[in-house]
Amino acid sequence: DSLPRWAALHPSNWTSVELTRWLEYVAEEYKMDSEATHNMVESFQDLDGRRLLQMTLEDFREISEQHGEFLFEIFKKMCTVDKQMAGLAMVHMLPPISEGSRSATPSPPGSKGNNRNGEGNGLQKESK
DSSP: OOOOHHHHSOGGGOOHHHHHHHHHHHHHHTTBOHHHHHHHHHHHTTOOHHHHHHOOHHHHHHHOTTTHHHHHHHHHHHEEEEGGGTTEEEEOOOOOOOHHHHTTSOOOTTBSSOOOTTTTOOOOOOOO
């Protein structure tokens, strides 16, 4: 299996097409229904990866009240900093979500997965 184009590129190089493919991947992995997926993709359709990297949690929420915080958390977890490589940003594809890990991760609003009311998300806003 080869990686999807969005996964082979650093998000700073994503066009709106790669961003859309990433959103579709997230929706599939979290078993979001088609309406929720459509709304999420439509909300972010005018953005590219470079803009996404610059956005704060509040920016994500402004774009999508329903999915903004969820996407912010996933995106920030995906883009980690590897300190052993002089702080270069590394991008990691989300692993397939097993039923065991799903219970510890909140499902987005409008999804068909379990919603734990944000328990266990563990994301804290980073200061610059």
